[in-house]
Each structure stands twice: as structure tokens, then as C-alpha cells.
Amino acid sequence: MTTDGSGLLILRNSRSGTAVIRTDPAELFAARLPGARVHELSEGEDLADVVDAAFSEGDPPRVLGVYGGDGSVSRMAGLARRHGVPLLAMPGGTFNHFARSAGLEDVETAVAAYLAGETIEVSAMEVREGDGAAVFALNAASVGAYPELIEERDRRRRRLGKWLGGIVAAWRTMRTAEPLVILRDGRRARVWSVFVGVGTNDPKRVATMQRENLEDPVLDIRIHHARGTRLRAITSLAFGKRTAAVLRAVRLMPEKRDVERLLETDFTMTVRPGPGRPEVWVHDGELEEPRGEEFTLRFTVIPGALTVFAPPPH
Known part of the structure; x- marks a missing residue:
């Protein structure tokens, strides 16, 4: 965690919460996290591919951030666990169940927690269908x-x-x-x-x-x-x-x-x-x-x- 967002990779899912009117967080990211790398997922682009590519580079992310709905947040959480880094979850979907449970009612609250270094340890679960992954x-x-x-x-x-x-x-x-x-x-x-x-x-x-x-x-x-x-x-x-x-x-x-x-x-x-x-x-x-x-x-x-x-x- 840094005071300018250096080492933070944020992925935005622009397709999340399309029925909800939200303020675009781009200006907030630029003002408070100028050192962060922000990547907007394009149509057909896979979140995991972008993250794995970032970790294969010489200067991998130290924190993964995601602006999206529950599906995007859950997928990014799994990737953060796999790569052993913390997660910055920012509500950008329709319901935002996890973000709300974490007290993250808006992007500003999430960014403030990141800049203050405030964290919690979260339990999760794995679901296995038969002998599948x-x-x-x-x-x-x-x-x-x-x-x-x-x-x-x-x-x-x-x-x-x-x-x-x-x-x-x-x-x-x-x-x-x-x-x-x-x-x-x-x-x-x-x-x-x-x-x-x-x-x-x-x-x-x-x-x-x-x-x-x-x-x-x-x-x-x-x-x-x-x-x-x-x-x-x-x-x-x-x-x-x-x-x-x-x-x-x-x-x-x-x-x-x-x-x-x-x-x-x-x-x-x-x-x-x-x-x-x-x-x-x-x-x-x-x-x-x-x-x-x-x-x-x-x-x-x-x-x-x-x-x-x-x-x-x-």
C-alpha cells in the first residue's frame, strides 16, 4: 500500500451495474490514486488473463483492485488469493452484496480504507462440482x-x-x-x-x-x-x-x-x-x-x- 496507489492494479468492468446510475470514478482515481494502473475490460476480455499477464511482468502488482459487481469482485478475490496480494473492492454493480457487507457503500470509502491501510481478514468458500476444479x-x-x-x-x-x-x-x-x-x-x-x-x-x-x-x-x-x-x-x-x-x-x-x-x-x-x-x-x-x-x-x-x-x- 502506497499513498499514491503505486503497485495497485485496478480493473474496471464497465458492463457491471448498467441499470444503475453511478458517478464515473475515473476522476477520483486520477486525483487520489495517480500512481495506480487502471485497466478497463473491453468486450470479450477476460479478467483473469489481464491479471495473470500483469504478474508475469517485471514489476507485478502488490494490490489488486476491482470496480464492478459481485461476480467481478468474487473473481478478483480468487485471483488476489492465488497471487497472495490484498484486494481493494469497489462497488460498481447493481447490488454489491460483498462490498456492502464490508462497509464499502461507495468508491470513496474503499479508496479511503486503502490509503489508511485499513484491512480485514475475510473468510470465503470453495465449491467443487464432482471431481472438477x-x-x-x-x-x-x-x-x-x-x-x-x-x-x-x-x-x-x-x-x-x-x-x-x-x-x-x-x-x-x-x-x-x-x-x-x-x-x-x-x-x-x-x-x-x-x-x-x-x-x-x-x-x-x-x-x-x-x-x-x-x-x-x-x-x-x-x-x-x-x-x-x-x-x-x-x-x-x-x-x-x-x-x-x-x-x-x-x-x-x-x-x-x-x-x-x-x-x-x-x-x-x-x-x-x-x-x-x-x-x-x-x-x-x-x-x-x-x-x-x-x-x-x-x-x-x-x-x-x-x-x-x-x-x-x-
Whole structure:
């Protein structure tokens, strides 16, 4: 960490948060981090390729920074861990779940933490599908209704945009969602969804997208058993505090007995989608397509996975 940003590589994902009006941080970077190298990802350019190329040069970065949404931040976090350097995460997406959990409500706060040398040690998790390579995740991974909704939204995103595409996807998923079967510890269950979040989350929610604790080396698992309606399956995906509170007040959230909560450091399940259902799972907003109709996911927590610049927790 330097007072002018020397040794800092910042990657900007201009495609993140396209539905949100944001102030361009270019002037802030130039004024407060004049020594930083800022690279804007072009169409089709891979974030990992840019970072790996930078580390192959004679003067590799000492800090990795990213301005983007949760998917970009999660990928950069995995690269920071791989290269053994701290992460500067700056909110530039639509929801910014991780940045908000870290108290980074805006770019100015993130830059101030970097310049002050304020850091926290963040736990994360690895998700492995069968014997495949491990996927790094900062917030959560899920199967069921949420990945189905994301897949529907992404189909319509280019034509309708993220927000309108999301509304149409929610409406369609509300009409067509079906339970899937999971197997764990020799038991079989029909579920609407399973969320595996890193760190403790609000115990009243199903969608564990917003971490309440960045340091706890624990997986907070919510299994929404398929005993309620499709409407409740979709409304259970609300992760905003106010939205969830309103839905709870009008009795649209799942009943407490329908949601099983587990706190583990390691969790394995086999997923069997129903006939004609999407064979997908999602981590930090990024879709993955399994290699077979039935697939097994193993989630493992990583204590102190990486160092992140952030103000001290309150």
C-alpha cells in the first residue's frame, strides 16, 4: 500500500451495474490514486488473463483492485488469493452484496480504507462440482429457484435490460418453477432452493446473499423444503431487508418450519433436477452448467481466505 496507489492494479468492468446510475470514478482515481494502473475490460476480455499477464511482468502488482459487481469482485478475490496480494473492492454493480457487507457503500470509502491501510481478514468458500476444479466464492452459492430465475433473466437481458428482464424472469419463474430433489447424508428431500452462504446471515431469510459477518469461518445453509407455493418460492429470494420485512408482514415469505438452517464448515449434496428443468447452479451471481443431469456439489469454508481493504467493523 502506497499513498499514491503505486503497485495497485485496478480493473474496471464497465458492463457491471448498467441499470444503475453511478458517478464515473475515473476522476477520483486520477486525483487520489495517480500512481495506480487502471485497466478497463473491453468486450470479450477476460479478467483473469489481464491479471495473470500483469504478474508475469517485471514489476507485478502488490494490490489488486476491482470496480464492478459481485461476480467481478468474487473473481478478483480468487485471483488476489492465488497471487497472495490484498484486494481493494469497489462497488460498481447493481447490488454489491460483498462490498456492502464490508462497509464499502461507495468508491470513496474503499479508496479511503486503502490509503489508511485499513484491512480485514475475510473468510470465503470453495465449491467443487464432482471431481472438477474448485470455484472460489465470497458470498453464496445456490441451486433451485434462484439459478432458474437468473438463467431466465440472462436470456432476456440483452433485449430488455437487467431490471425489466429480471421482472419478466420472476413472473415466468413464478408460473413454472418446480421443486428439485437433493440427497445429503443418505436422506432425500424435495426443495424449492438451497442457499449456502459464507459467514452468518440474517436467520429470518432464505436467500443468504448479504453476509452479516466477513470473518466467521462458517457456512450458513438454508434449505427451503417444497411444502409451500411457487409464490413463496419466489418471494423467498428477496434479500433486501425492507423488501423481506414487507413480504413477511403480508405473509408471503415461507413459514419458519419450511426452512431448515445448518451451520457447517463443510457441506455436500447431490442435486437431481426434475424432468425438463434447468441443470444450473449459481455462485455470486455467476451461472454454472453441470456436466450431467445429476450432479454433486461440495462446499468447503476457507478461514481467512484473503485480506480486503475496508473500514474497521462497527
